[in-house]
């Protein structure tokens with residue numbers, strides 16, 4: 001069986017847990033959502049890097065990037081996918097022209113390998 005996540009919107013934020021967990025909290029029957037939807041909803045709230053998403057959902061970063069590729073193409077009605085470019089921590093170079101979602105390995109200007117990860121968000125159009 002494929003694991004699915006359940007999302008519950010609470011005053012504390014959106015809570016996710018596996019479908020194997022109890023399905024009701026506060027007497028509400030929770031909707032089942034897919035991992036991709038869970039990522040989308042996380043990105044409604046704030047821009048996150050693939051690593052941060054991976055940590056929050058206990059999902060390998062590679063899988064997160066795969067989901068993000070799909071979310072970038074179809075962010076949902078009335079929404080658009082927004083990429084905040086990676087930035088070189090050394091000289092401040094911004095990877096604005098890069099549309100790949102992965103972290104660049106080094107800066108083309110100063111050759112440093114300390115790069116701030118790109119961040120992603122889903123925002124209203």
Ligand SMILES: [Zn+2]
Pocket residue numbers: 088089090091092093107108109110111112
């Ligand atoms: Zn640089």
